Amino acid sequence: MANLTINGKTFTLDVEPDTPLLWAIRENAGLTGTKYGCGIAQCGACTVHMDGVATRSCGISVAEAEGKKITTIEGLASGSTLHKVQQAWIAKDVPQCGYCQSGMIMAVAALLNEKPKPTDADIDEAITNICRCGTFQQVREAIHTIASA
Amino acid sequence: MNKHVSPKMNRRAFVIGTAAVGTGLAIGLDLPFGGPAVVRAADGSPEVNAWVVIRPDDTVVIRIARSEMGQGSLTGLAQLVAEELECDWSKVTTEYPTPGQSVARKRVWGDFSTGGSRGIRSSQDYVRKGGATARVMLIQAAADEWKVPASECTVAKGVITHKASGKTTTYGRVAEAAAKLTPPTEVKLKDPKDWTIVGKGLLRLDTADKTTGTMVYGIDIKLPGMLNAAIKDCPVFGGKVKSFDEAKITGMKGVKKVVKVGDSAVAVVADTWWQAKTALEALPIVWDEGDNAKVSSETIAKWLAEGLDDAQPAYVGNKNGDVKAAIASAAKKVEAVYNYPYQNHATMEPMNATALYTTDKCEVWCGTQNGEAAFAAVLEASGLPAEKCDVHKVMLGGGFGRRGMTDYVRQAVAIAKQMPGTPIKLLWSREEDMTHGKYHPITQCKMTGAFDADNNLVALHYRLSGQSILFSVRPDALQNGMDPAAFQGVAQSGEAALGYSVPNLLVEHSMRNPHVPPGFWRGVNVNHNAIYMECFMDELAHAAGQDPLEFRRKLMGKNPKHLAVLNAVAEKIGWTTPAPQGVYRGIAQVMGYGSYVAGAAEISVTDGSKIKVLRIVASTDPGYVVNPAQVERQIAGSFVYGLSALFYGGCTVKDGRIEQTNFDTFNSMRINEMPKVESVMVPSGGFWGGVGEPTIGVAAPAVLNAYFAATGKRIRSVPLRDQNISFA
């Protein structure tokens, strides 16, 4: 059993303590917006916010996540108002297949939280997600658009 | 294709319950014999024809048979239909018909296959006609209602007007009547110069859900009572399961069943996938690895190298003059050997499919690049007839050719068949995905160029040795044993023709097929052929003491379209003006998938081994550009896929198995390694070429040629990872 606070809601989940947070979120809490890409903290598809920090949820256990405030892509918007990153992603048509984009958006949202006007170097350092479709050019442009708004 | 499918008209309502997954469609097909044949969508709205459903509120539902995997053709195809339909783009939405429905309706939606950059180019004609036909019928319905000649009515944005009487109506109001009309047998398509929707960089139709986590991919399917399966196939291709000790894991939490899948794989079925995977890892499995376990990258390389020897048999793909004589009598000759490795597609979403098998029905939910191939796989794996099977397509988390294969679909059905009545979601781990791919084929190439005393290129011998994709995937497409696709980019004519004229030319392929299964991998044979040819062209130019661009131009007089894109990148990158201090340039061109592409790179190199790709200029002539914003994204994305392949993409073989198991050993480039990509679109019209793949061909050679300009060193082996060269 684990008690997790996800998107402001408390979930009591029947999982082993060493279950990766990613799978508890996807399979036990039923929030499938967070994606599996590698399971070894390499690709960033599973990125969520843990107490506001971008975290690869495949790389930590539910035991470690207990007591933390977890936000997934489903909880990024405030009510019906999309987060500015989601809005920019739509306006700039960033996603291709979209599979990596939940993680990409969560990583970018965390970056902008920390640095509202990131430089290209800041982006290079903070955004290390894999996108096999190759949306990087649009990702960078969209970040700068948000920053200059 | 679809040999196994015998199309059969089916009178029963074809209501497919996809509500559970929140996407897809449910069509009630009502096809009575004789009566008014109005076919209705699930919500009761009439089909004007197979491509167009119009709802009473004027929403236009456009049917898309090809698959969306990020390449944007769902939006592009909708643009083509909407252009001819003259509807209001803001009211357009799309849906996928299922392959089962298509087969039941005599393949009314045509080919579902989405590969070879064919999504738009090979269906543009009939989908535009679908839109035009619907428009004619809708106008006719309004004219009938007003009792005026249709020729006096006009339409714009879905509003029909009869000017003389001042009457107007909308598509939504006349759709019901239009659906009862007999379709016109001939329609005239618009002149491209009159396009208002096609040719515009409109936003994609499928973006919003991809930003909120609500888009459903195969991995996200949820069905009532569903269980999850993890699978392990024999690590050595061609090997078999000898035994497994089920007792060791039967008590584990959530585990429901252990099943053999075919003769080479074992799957664990559990409540959750994490439980299934954990149990599978604890399951002792004994494999019969067979003789292939003796194969390694070294043995493959040695076998391929033997194929470079002229004494070995080879298929001739392109030939003129007498290469051997011309080389023998040449003033100077240049020779080089290149090679290209196995590469995994590494789609972000690992392979998966969900299957529900009962004794009289088998349904599958999955991302697939070819709905009909997946459907045929379901028929075969389930043993049920066409009318009892269907495939519900969902968004693909990347395809790149991998999801044109149906191995994962067959596996899901094979597992579900052993648990009738229970939906089973099979998901491959990344490790399973990396080690059981359908790899970019492995090749080597020996090239010999010969010059006369005036440094004119008089002969070129291009001898390829290595794997054929068609031999493994579509042996029916071989021509007397020869794989014509092996010559993509260096062919005599057709959609992937060589852009150079050399008086004595011989392009040949010594086919050698190791046991590692190959597959169509974004760009396919263009990728290595473009590296070999374009890097060697650069070598020849330097051997002749000529500028690489000028050297090429002289050989391209008979190929003005190839030349035009090359000129376009040369001009945009400023080839004739010196590059900034410390910046070096490389250039390349190729034709593939019916399109002409060229690329130029600007790089800097530190310590001879750290490459910063600063800027890319890429030009393409695909005939027509349906959505320039999406073409631009495909071009930029091609450099991510192509440069990831160049720097990181190598799968090596040891003891018969692939050594790389995840992104830690099979890396992919990140945003910090991404160059600025500038696209130059020069559509010349009169033909339809593909977009998703051709550009990949020029990514690697443009950078490799720039690397030579910077260092004076030729790299003839991919990936750069293995040459100790990395991104700066």
Ligand code: FES
């Ligand atoms: S799935 Fe967590 S980083 Fe890849």
Ligand code: FES
């Ligand atoms: S959009 Fe497809 S992997 Fe990033």
